[in-house]
Amino acid sequence: MKERVVLRHVKRVNGEEIDIVIEDGTITEITGAGQARGELEWEGPSLYVSSGWIDMHVHAFPEFDPYGDEIDEIGVKQGVTTIVDAGSCGADRIGDLVANGKRAETNLLAFLNISRIGLKRVDELSQLDWIDRDRVITAQADYRDSIVGLKARISQSVVRENGVTPLRIARELSLETGLPLMVHIGSAPPDIREVIPLLQRKDIVTHYLNGKANNLFGASGEPLPVLTDAIARGVHLDVGHGTASFSFRVAEAAMQHGINPDTISTDIYRGNRLNGPVYSMANVLSKFLYLGYSLEEVIAAVTTRAAQWLGREELGRIQVGDPANLTLFAVKEEPTALIDSEGERRVSNRRIEAKGVIIHGKFIKCEVQP
Template identity: 70%
Template sequence: MKEPLVLRNLKLVNGEAIDIVIIDGKIAEITTAGSGRGQRIIDCSGLYVSSGWIDLHAHAFPEFEPYGDEIDEIGIKLGVTTIVDAGSCGADRIAALAASKQHARTNLFAFLNISRVGLQRIDELSNLQWIDTNKVVQAVNEHKDFIVGLKARISKSVVGETGIEPLRMALVLSNETSLPLIVHIGSGPPSIEEIIPLLEKGDVITHYLHGKENNLFNDQGNPLQVLVDAIERGVHLDVGHGTASFSFKIAEAAKQHGIGLNTISTDIYRGNRLNGPVHNMANVLSKFLHLGYSLEEVISAVTTNAANWLGKPELGRIQVGDVANLTLFAIKNDPITLVDSEGDKRVADRSIEAKGVVANGVFIEC
């Protein structure tokens, strides 16, 4: 048995002060602040703790440019203990992505791009011959514990002249594999009115707060009826901030109309990590804190909500007996300028900053 690790004087998002004792990589005890016992004690005074942050939309296949990065560079080093690669790889390269997680400390899952070439090209659905249905099914069967859904990027620059047909093919594959879809939306055609009605309960709209034409809100800032209907039938909304897919104005409209947060994700890769506007998960979370969502709502969007969508509730809780996956973070009360994907700026008086993680029982400072 390894010596106990005690994380002392942490706060939950509800303000409760606790110690967490970790033994052999698992949470052994959650106790009153100051009462945890063990040889190795880390004083976490002033820090919050949540279950480990989950990024439902990231790009972790470094060989593909421009949309790629190293797993741990966008994972544990940024306070994220679990990332889901959002369709970087199709059937041609998914085995390589699955193998890469063996060399990372960040938990990794993936959406399989329905195009076998994946993001080796940025117009991967412009040729229907690249959607090899047999290879999709084979890849899903070979990587059942790794692939959590299918990815289809349905915007003009990706589908070209094929229009809505790739999405129709994706729906057939979704039914055949019993996996949900995550659908990237952006500039049309296809129009948003064509895309959204095809999505079913459990499917994911990513980039739902983008500010380009063909978005989910009208000129007056009201949600389109297709969005209202999708929410009512249980379609999941995911932020997918990215370089070009998050608008403060659209997000403010969504908040005004009471559209709650499902999951906050980054759509991070090397370029927008180093050069912005994403930078890291904490920066994206800070934008939603500034928009007026509570700390509990913001953190739930990268913990319990994401874990429940994945069907892995243990990743979204802090519970004795579970493998320890935790994120430690601070709330800074200093002015900070936050920038969206359109260059629009907001000055916030509070921000979130990741300070460390426990990834599968191992403590790592950020």
Template identity: 65%
Template sequence: MESNQIVLHNIKKLTGEEVDLVIKEGKIADVTEPGSGEGAVINCTGMFVSSGWIDLHVHAFPEFNPYGDEIDEIGVKQGVTTIVDAGSTGANRMGELSANSRRAKTNVFAFLNISKIGLERVDELSNLEWIDRQAIHDAVRLNEDIVIGLKARISQSVVKENGVEPLLIARELSDETSKPLMVHIGSGPPHIEEVIPLLQTNDVITHYLNGKENNLFDKEGRPLSVLMDAISRGVHLDVGHGTASFSFKVAEAAKANNVHFDTISTDMYKGNRLNGPVYSMANLLTKFLSIGYSLEEVINGVTVNAANWLGKPELGRIRVGEPANLTLFSLKDQEVKLVDSLGDERISKTTINAEGVFVHGEYIKC
């Protein structure tokens, strides 16, 4: 017996096939018939395995209030092996977020807020002097291991009287740095039809299922033409549930009109983790099961699709010889009440539960 091997015994692939997954020195050594793997056994009967869940929109800088949390609280403890901080920090403090990430068990990437103050204030784009172009270029260069894009929150409470001007500047900075944009949409002005045409291939619309008046669907639930045009250009649709940005009714209308998510993300921070309506990544994934998406579609939204957007497809696959980056989860036949950002409720008879992760050579139980 290989004493330095770990066997995830009798674990299910998404297809339902049961296997033994053998891990040696932090890498996947074999995928074999149940009972044939050799090593220290972790009994995973009844559990599923996927590549490690990726949350494309969180807030992981605990110094900022209200939008902040500890990295591992919204990472590995949620069954999430990789998080992407969505603009918590600007150029002033991106170096601190990068340093924090090196002490965490969770993999961390980040969108750089185009405002140098980040979420130190929640109207960070109300003063255009806080967009320091040279500081942005320097922060991207100095933190190239973590910065994967730029973030602009384009809603009235953030931009105040500046309208769409911060997004026009963000567009220029995106082109200059070769970094895609993640754009938060919310209450107007600026109107959604001013915002979406400025987005290009590989840019991200986050909060695309929000139930605010200034959203991407008409009163009958049909997608606006600016949304369909954006999809045809290759703009990426991200959920970004958050405290105020996910509506069951909008999500159901989107599905009925074949406007499907690319990635499922939580927009999690301490407040909406402890007090809802987000609670956990597993709770959010259960919401999409309740809407009628298949398990494979839901899990792809936090694995393959997210990994491909990041340009790191290896994070979205399970392959012999590669590092074991895994999430273990279960499906339970139990009724659960689910609540969206508007207080609307749905009942699901199936619940997804995160059970553990394997990352950086370590198994961590959730």
């Protein structure tokens, strides 16, 4: 983008129409709609613009199966300019993941799996000797610009007979490194009432809207005391939709009780991108529009609030002097079928469709997503 590029008549999520001027990849001017001029003018009267979407939970290491994918397939091609890999790699392969990120158009950050093998196996915390404290600390030092936290998957299929012991070790590693935890929750044992009290301020509980028996809501939809206590002490709620971790029924109960997501993430990888029920970030965001969240709330969950948690405020704003980091999207008024992780189908009258991103001085058109 060497020219003076003008995005004309694009809308902020509050409906305000603006022009954005970009020169050499940097935002140089933001004006009222129709006021700016440039060598290359792009009219977008039906399009919204936000800072680049941030997906706080993806699996972007393509060598691992089933939980892996190509960075740009789940990044810029879906309107997402920054992805945060959620523990695909431990100390054994984190260097390879970071190297892959340097070759991609999408910005990549990562949670380091406390198990050195990462998702090479799906029971990576079944053997405690795979948690190598020294290697965790070394990896943090070597890749401090990329690692934003530690990941521990605390469900029965992952920990096997170890219960909450891996999480207690993760808590110690968090204190040693100063890195917060992202904790995956799922089937028991361990019981969710053993897991959540170990989380502290800024730790993330991901999959908090899952519909499994071991979830965070009671039989009549009320939040468990361990959840309300965690929210009170500053634990962060992340969606992490995934193949098995988002329920319309639970999400509706949560919303009714005012338990709203801090961030909306996909837990996307090759299988649930191609075959559903995730498909894309836009598809997941559309589910929250369907639930009744406003467009402003939905987009904030993948821009400003995600950027604030990351401590990288510049990723969540549109401001003169910043590199252009933008997502362009439409809101289509048409019937759209949406499916949750339980196989429940709902029909929404609106859907979000990603159109393109501007990142690293380039415009990249998004691929059409379900």
